[in-house]
Structures are given as structure tokens and as C-alpha cells.
Amino acid sequence: MNMMDLHKLYDAVLNGDAKTASAFTQEALKEGAAPLDLVTNYMVPAMDEVGRRFECEDYFVPELLLAARAMKAALEHIRPLLLASGAQPVGRVAIGTVKGDLHDIGKNLVASLLEGGGFEVIDLGADVSPEKFVEAIKTRDVNLVCLSALLTVTMGAMKTTIQALEDTGVRDQVKVLIGGAPVTEQFASEIGADGYGESATAAVALARKFSHA
Amino acid sequence: MKVAVELVPLGRKLELESGSSLQDVLFDHGVEFPCGGRGRCRGCRIRVLSGDVAVTPEMRLALSAKEIETGWRLGCHARVDGPLMLEVAQWEMDVLADTALLSGGMRDGAGIAVDIGTTTLVAQALDLRTGQVLGVRTGLNPQCEHGADVMSRVQFALHSAELTALIRQSVGRMAAEVSAGREDVRDVVLVGNTVMHHLFSGVSVEPLSAVPFRSSSLAETTFTPRELGWDLPPHCTVRFLRCLGGFVGSDILAGIAATRIHRAERLTALIDLGTNGEIVVGDRGRLECASTAAGPAFEAACISVGMRAATGAIAEVRTSGGGFACHVIGGGPARGICGSGLVDAAAAALDLGTLLPNGRLAGGARELRLCGTVVLSQRDLRELQLAKAAIAAGLRILCERRGARVQDLERVYLAGAFGNYVRIASAARIGLLEMEQERVEPAGNTALRGSKMSLLHGAATAGIVVEHVELAAVGSFQDTFVDCLSFPEIECTVEI
Ligand code: B12
Numbered sequence: 244m245n246m247m248d249l250h251k252l253y254d255a256v257l258n259g260d261a262k263t264a265s266a267f268t269q270e271a272l273k274e275g276a277a278p279l280d281l282v283t284n285y286m287v288p289a290m291d292e293v294g295r296r297f298e299c300e301d302y303f304v305p306e307l308l309l310a311a312r313a314m315k316a317a318l319e320h321i322r323p324l325l326l327a328s329g330a331q332p333v334g335r336v337a338i339g340t341v342k343g344d345l346h347d348i349g350k351n352l353v354a355s356l357l358e359g360g361g362f363e364v365i366d367l368g369a370d371v372s373p374e375k376f377v378e379a380i381k382t383r384d385v386n387l388v389c390l391s392a393l394l395t396v397t398m399g400a401m402k403t404t405i406q407a408l409e410d411t412g413v414r415d416q417v418k419v420l421i422g423g424a425p426v427t428e429q430f431a432s433e434i435g436a437d438g439y440g441e442s443a444t445a446a447v448a449l450a451r452k453f454s455h456a
Numbered sequence: 457m458k459v460a461v462e463l464v465p466l467g468r469k470l471e472l473e474s475g476s477s478l479q480d481v482l483f484d485h486g487v488e489f490p491c492g493g494r495g496r497c498r499g500c501r502i503r504v505l506s507g508d509v510a511v512t513p514e515m516r517l518a519l520s521a522k523e524i525e526t527g528w529r530l531g532c533h534a535r536v537d538g539p540l541m542l543e544v545a546q547w548e549m550d551v552l553a554d555t556a557l558l559s560g561g562m563r564d565g566a567g568i569a570v571d572i573g574t575t576t577l578v579a580q581a582l583d584l585r586t587g588q589v590l591g592v593r594t595g596l597n598p599q600c601e602h603g604a605d606v607m608s609r610v611q612f613a614l615h616s617a618e619l620t621a622l623i624r625q626s627v628g629r630m631a632a633e634v635s636a637g638r639e640d641v642r643d644v645v646l647v648g649n650t651v652m653h654h655l656f657s658g659v660s661v662e663p664l665s666a667v668p669f670r671s672s673s674l675a676e677t678t679f680t681p682r683e684l685g686w687d688l689p690p691h692c693t694v695r696f697l698r699c700l701g702g703f704v705g706s707d708i709l710a711g712i713a714a715t716r717i718h719r720a721e722r723l724t725a726l727i728d729l730g731t732n733g734e735i736v737v738g739d740r741g742r743l744e745c746a747s748t749a750a751g752p753a754f755e756a757a758c759i760s761v762g763m764r765a766a767t768g769a770i771a772e773v774r775t776s777g778g779g780f781a782c783h784v785i786g787g788g789p790a791r792g793i794c795g796s797g798l799v800d801a802a803a804a805a806l807d808l809g810t811l812l813p814n815g816r817l818a819g820g821a822r823e824l825r826l827c828g829t830v831v832l833s834q835r836d837l838r839e840l841q842l843a844k845a846a847i848a849a850g851l852r853i854l855c856e857r858r859g860a861r862v863q864d865l866e867r868v869y870l871a872g873a874f875g876n877y878v879r880i881a882s883a884a885r886i887g888l889l890e891m892e893q894e895r896v897e898p899a900g901n902t903a904l905r906g907s908k909m910s911l912l913h914g915a916a917t918a919g920i921v922v923e924h925v926e927l928a929a930v931g932s933f934q935d936t937f938v939d940c941l942s943f944p945e946i947e948c949t950v951e952i
Contacts, residue, residue: 300834303815303841305938343667345928348937370667395607396665 249276249285252317256289256359259309265316278324281317282361290314290359294444297352304348307443311355318358332363334454337379338389339371340423341400346393349423352443353389360447362387362454373400373407380413387450390436392423401426402434418453422446462541478502478509478534484791487544488767493532499546500531505601507540543596546766554580554904560587561912565640568631569907571707572623572648572656573597574606574731578904579630584642587912593630598622599655605731605752606651613661620658627656628686635688644694647907649705649732650674653696668926669702676706697910697917701924703747706917708734708871710906713916715869715899718743722866723858725851726902729754729874733847736922737854737865744857746925748850753843754795754874759836763792765877770830772879773800775807782827790828796878801826802840803882806943813943815841844888845940850927851890852936857925862890869899876900887944 249271255264271281293310296302302310336357340350347369358364365383367375379385388408390401401421408414418437421430422445431439437453440446457474461481468485472478479493482500489500495514502509504527511524512533519528531544563584570579577597581590599619602612613619627646635641646656650671654661657677664671676698681688688694697706708728717724719740726736733750736743756762763769768791772783780801784790793801801824805811810818817824817834824832848862855862868891870876876898883889889896909916927933 300838301816303838303941305941308938345667348934396611
């Protein structure tokens with residue numbers, strides 16, 4: 244399989260075509276493509292481009308979700324091979340919408356773009372208690388925690404969560420990134436988070452910065 | 457030095473140079489100056505809610521001593537000397553009252569019906585025997601000072617009892633004014649959303665501040681005028697009708713009574729196109745309701761060029777010769793766009809092909825030039841997509857629970873101000889209302905009408921049972937919502 248053909252994987256992810264992405268990945272692997280090469284040279288750049296288009300408002304929620312679905316369809320085939328080869332992800336992220344808040348669409352977008360960016364993502368879901376975040380850090384070797392909140396009244400739960408990380412002595416092991424419509428940079432520094440991201444794309448940029456530091 | 461000035465009820469926040477005059481700024485926000493700002497008429501009246509505006513000789517001529525004492529000033533002669541919060545009198549005219557004639561009840565005397573909105577208040581006094589309206593008062597909810605939406609009110613109320621005192625005082629004053637000292641006032645019926653109910657009743661809002669937003673104090677509350685400190689005949693009773701759920705209040709209960717959907721033979725819906733986006737779907741067998749949290753896009757509050765429906769606002773947009781034809785309120789230059797204009801503009805742009813079904817402006821354009829200097833950004837259109845998808849998804853889900861499609865609804869009533877002036881054809885074109893236009897009926901202030909019905913016929917809301925559906929717990933919400941984000945490819949009428 245040549246470079247030209249592999250570019251189709253890039254296009255399939257970018258266009259949110261899960262069927263082609265899956266079929267193509269399978270075929271490429273059968274023909275001896277290196278799993279890590281598929282990820283770093285085609286899928287990550289494709290998801291970066293998806294993020295870029297989302298950032299400049301060419302793409303919106305549906306396009307991003309479709310691209311994420313295509314990426315996941317391809318990853319299905321690649322992940323077992325990566326695991327077997329012992330390849331390390333860029334970083335390990337635990338993400339969730341904080342306690343009391345059930346809005347998870349924005350959080351899902353962030354999780355998908357992080358995954359597309361080469362991170363291993365542990366999605367704890369919505370309405371996640373501080374204890375669950377602590378547990379994930381303790382048991383899953385997480386180095387980045389992402390908190391999402393869409394309600395003014397649940398922003399406080401971000402603070403409680405960070406407090407719980409302090410109290411259980413795991414705060415130093417991780418960087419904490421927060422986001423969601425009502426959240427601001429200023430609020431992030433007030434509650435002692437390490438960073439604030441306005442969008443899913445910003446989340447990936449920050450996560451990369453923290454993971455290379 | 458810059459100082460902060462806030463204009464209510466729209467919640468516009470401005471930064472102004474201290475010492476500057478208010479007239480230009482108010483004009484830019486749609487306030488009209490009927491006499492040209494010479495201080496001769498009282499058209500541009502503003503009321504100081506917090507801060508100070510110096511009284512000028514012109515104001516002493518145009519306003520009564522009592523008005524000046526209660527904070528009224530003339531906008532055209534006002535100067536900014538420090539931080540201010542101002543109520544704009546003209547903006548209150550927009551408050552939707554109810555003009556429906558209702559048949560009278562079996563009792564003598566008078567009654568008062570009040571719709572306590574998050575932003576505005578309306579009170580009507582009625583003759584209980586004839587149903588005739590004796591008087592109307594509208595006003596601003598004084599709680600606006602402590603936050604524009606219900607969530608911020610709840611947050612404020614967690615630490616202070618002030619909101620309860622404020623609303624009781626305001627409504628009490630309106631009730632006394634509208635009944636004009638009549639001795640035969642027997643009943644006062646209040647309706648409002650759940651947060652308004654709790655705040656008025658003095659019930660803790662804490663359950664409404666956190667998941668699962670479920671309160672155990674949804675029941676009707678009753679008071680005597682004395683308990684509230686109101687200047688009404690001592691034997692009259694004040695009732696705040698019961699709520700239906702954490703985010704669905706007695707305004708919706710009253711709306712059901714007013715539109716009689718609890719008696720409907722076929723599947724019918726009532727939709728309040730406001731920030732909470734309450735929806736009721738059902739028939740005489742069963743009713744279900746939900747709130748979809750659409751946000752303020754239909755009030756154009758989160759739109760870059762958004763403004764209220766006032767002079768300078770684009771209120772209508774149609775296509776004309778491959779471009780846009782805009783109707784600007786007042787006929788002058790366009791300064792912004794209001795909710796109905798926004799929905800029209802998106803519909804027209806879809807027809808012209810300048811806006812694609814996925815919400816993207818065609819040809820990589822960054823903005824949609826409507827008229828004069830008014831342009832919609834790609835971001836504005838995204839905000840509209842989120843709001844309309846929330847409503848459309850909520851309606852689809854409630855219909856699905858009855859094994860029906862949205863197109864199967866026999867009738868759809870739109871409650872509230874926006875529902876009254878949005879063009880139905882445009883709402884259908886953008887996929888906000890996915891049904892035949894003939895089935896949609898703007899129903900006006902159904903909350904007030906329902907509370908009047910309850911006043912005249914005590915049992916009007918008694919038999920109404922509504923099941924509250926928690927959309928957050930509906931697994932298919934995200935998929936449905938995402939599906940609803942795009943605009944229909946072709947004009948959205950019924951599927952064949
Ligand atoms: C969809 C929706 C719902 C759905 C949620 C479905 C779901 N599974 O998520 C339903 C109907 C269930 C719902 C319920 C409620 N909602 Co709601 N909802 C919305 C709505 C319409 C869209 C939110 C959304 O998905 N946006 C799209 C996503 C992509 O954007 P986003 O989440 O901001 O995420 C982006 C960024 O913020 C960032 N980001 C997000 N998380 C993170 C995390 C990190 C670490 C980083 C770096 C970045 C980041 O990246 C994302 C992509 O760029 C908004 C109004 C609106 N027009 O926006 C109201 C809104 C958020 N809801 C609101 C309210 C009040 C509620 C309810 C309390 C009331 C109700 N009426 O029922 C309930 C609460 C339920 C609960 N316990 O959580 C209010 C919040 C007001 C406030 N200031 O608190 C809003 C603003 C509407 C309003 N009334 O004004 N809601």
C-alpha cells in the first residue's frame with residue numbers, strides 16, 4: 244500500500260466516514276503498515292485538522308462527532324496491536340463532567356480530540372464524584388485530569404474535586420485542566436487548576452504542553 | 457474614568473465614561489426620544505435601581521415629585537456620574553398581557569391574576585362575575601438586579617432572603633395599584649416558574665441548586681395579605697399555583713389550562729420558546745412535560761448584533777432578487793437584530809444558499825451581511841443552531857414517548873412573547889418547528905390567561921396531571937440533539 248492510498252485514511256477521518264476508515268485500516272494492517280505509523284502520521288494529523296476546522300468554525304458539533312466516530316472505528320483495529328507492542332501513549336487522561344452536572348456533549352468532544360491527539364483517555368462519564376477522580380488517578384496511572392462543567396451551580400464542584408485531590412495526596416501527580424461554557428481563565432486560577440481551555444482544540448494544545456513538560 | 461452601567465430588563469452591560477450623557481447610549485440600545493430629547497415628553501423615562509442620577513430642572517418639570525422620589529428620571533437629560541443600574545420604561549411596554557375575554561364565574565367581587573416572569577411581571581384585576589378586565593399593571597421583576605437567569609437567582613438566594621422580600625413587595629404594590637382600593641378583592645392567583653414559586657413562597661431554593669434539581673415543595677402555597685404585608689382586604693387569599701417539576705412551573709400548568717390540551721382528543725403540544733424551553737406533549741389521556749434549556753438565543757441575547765425588538769432592530773428578513781430585504785423597526789438605519797429577525801435571516805439565507813444545511817456559511821464566508829452595518833457571524837448562527845436543536849430534540853423525544861412523530865401533532869401552541877412574533881414559516885424552515893405551519897398557533901401569554909381562568913373558575917387547573925420527563929436521563933438525547941443541529945435540506949413540511 245503506498246502513501247497515496249494511506250492518505251485516504253486521513254481523508255476518511257476528516258470527513259467522518261467511519262466505514263472507509265475501518266476498512267482501510269484493516270487493509271493497511273494486513274499489508275504490513277506499522278500501527279504506530281498509521282496513528283502518528285495519518286490519524287493524529289487528521290484529528291488535528293478536525294480540531295483546527297472546529298476552532299475556526301468550519302466544523303461544528305456534528306462534524307466533530309462524526310470524525311471522532313471514524314477515528315474510533317480505525318482505532319479498534321490498531322489499539323490491540325499498540326498494546327501488544329508496548330507503545331506508550333502521549334499521556335493518560337481521566338476526563339469527566341463534575342458532580343451534579345449531566346451535560347456531556349462538550350466533554351465528549353474534548354475526550355475524542357484528546358484520543359485523536361494520541362492520548363489514552365479514561366472517560367469517567369457525567370456526574371462524576373471527586374472520589375471517582377481520585378480513584379482513577381490512583382489506579383490508572385493518570386497524568387492529566389480534565390474537568391468539565393456547564394452549569395454555574397456546578398462550577399463549585401470543580402473546586403471540591405481539586406480539593407479532594409489535595410486531601411488524598413494525589414494532586415502533585417497530575418495536571419488539572421478545566422473547561423465548559425461558564426468557566427473562565429480567572430476561575431481556573433482561583434481554584435488552583437493548572438489550565439483552562441475555551442474549546443476542545445485548546446484542550447488538546449494544553450494537554451500536549453503539559454505532557455511534554 | 458470608566459463606570460459600569462446596566463440596562464434592564466434586557467440585561468445590557470455597558471462601560472461608560474464618567475460624566476458622559478446617557479442619551480446617545482440609550483439611543484444606540486433602541487430607546488426612542490419622541491420629543492427629540494428636549495425634555496418635553498416623558499417618553500424616555502428611566503428608573504434608577506441602583507446608583508444616582510442627578511435631577512435637572514427639566515426633570516422637575518416633566519416628572520412628579522413622587523416619581524422623582526421613586527427614582528424616575530428623564531433619559532435625555534441624564535448624566536452618568538457613577539455605576540448605575542437603570543430600568544427603561546419603554547422596554548416594559550413589551551410585556552405581553554392577555555386580552556382574551558373570559559366568561560365570568562359564579563361569584564361577586566374582584567380578583568387579581570399575576571404572571572411572575574423571570575424578567576417581567578404582569579397583573580390584571582378582573583370582575584369575578586363578568587370576567588371583565590378592570591385594570592392592568594406591568595413591571596420589571598426587581599430580582600433582575602441579582603442576575604438575569606433563574607440559575608443566578610438561585611445562587612444568590614442561597615445566601616440571602618432578599619429576593620423573597622423584593623418580589624413580595626413588588627407584586628404587592630402592583631396588586632394594590634391594579635385593584636385601586638376596591639374592598640371586594642377576594643382572590644389573588646399567582647403563576648410563575650418553579651424558582652419564582654420558591655422565592656415568592658419563601659421556600660428554600662437549595663434543592664433547585666444541585667442535581668437532580670428536584671424539590672419537594674412543589675405544592676400550591678397560600679397566604680393572607682397580612683402575612684405578605686400587602687395592602688389588600690384582609691380576607692382575601694393569595695395563592696401561588698403548584699409547580700410541575702424542578703424546571704416546569706405553574707406558568708406552564710396555567711398554559712395547559714388556557715390551551716386546554718388536557719382535554720385534547722389528539723396529540724397536542726405547548727411550547728414556551730424561552731430560556732428554559734418548556735414543552736408539554738399529550739392529550740386528555742396523558743400529559744408529559746420537559747424543559748430543554750435552550751438558552752437566550754431567541755431573545756437574541758447571546759448574538760453579537762442582538763438587540764430587543766425596538767427602533768433600529770431588524771425584525772423581518774425576506775429574500776429579494778437574490779439578496780436580503782430587511783424590515784427595520786422605525787424605518788431608520790439598522791442597528792441590530794432581534795429574535796424574529798434572526799430566525800428569518802437564517803431561513804432566508806438557507807433559501808438563498810448562502811447558508812448551508814450544516815450551518816456553515818457557503819464559500820468559506822465568515823459573516824452574513826444583512827443590511828447596513830448589521831452582519832451575523834458564523835458564531836451567531838452556531839448559537840441559533842444550539843438553541844433550536846434543544847427545542848426540536850425535546851419535542852421529538854416527548855413525541856417518541858407517545859409513539860408519534862412531531863409531524864403527527866394535531867396542534868402546537870406557542871406560549872410567550874417570542875412565539876407571538878416569530879414568523880412560523882421561518883421557524884419551520886430552520887427546523888425549529890418540524891410540522892405543517894397550519895398546525896402551529898401563537899397563543900400569547902397563556903400563563904396569565906390560565907391564572908385568570910383559575911381565578912374565575914377555581915378548579916380550572918385542578919384535574920391536570922402532568923408527568924415530568926428528565927431529558928438529562930434520556931439516553932438518546934445526545935444523538936437526537938446532534939441530529940437536530942443541522943438545518944433541513946429542503947423546506948421542512950411533512951414527510952410523505
Ligand atoms: C444540550 C443542553 C442540555 C441537555 C444536556 C444533554 C447532554 N447530554 O449534554 C439537557 C436538555 C439534558 C440539559 C439539561 C439542563 N440544562 Co442545559 N443546556 C444545553 C444547551 C442547549 C447546549 C449545551 C451544549 O451541549 N453545548 C455544545 C458543547 C459542544 O459546548 P460546551 O459544552 O460548552 O463545550 C465546549 C467548550 O466549553 C469546551 N469544553 C467543555 N468541557 C471542557 C473541559 C475541558 C477540560 C476543556 C479544556 C474544555 C472544555 O470544549 C467544548 C467544545 O469546544 C445549553 C444552552 C446553549 N445554547 O448552549 C444549555 C445550558 C448549558 N443548560 C442550562 C441549564 C440551566 C440546564 C438545567 C439545569 C435546566 C433544565 N432546563 O433542565 C438542566 C440540568 C441537567 C443537569 N443536571 O446537568 C443552562 C446553564 C445556565 C447556567 N448558567 O448555569 C444553559 C446555558 C441554558 C440556559 N438556560 O441558559 N441541557
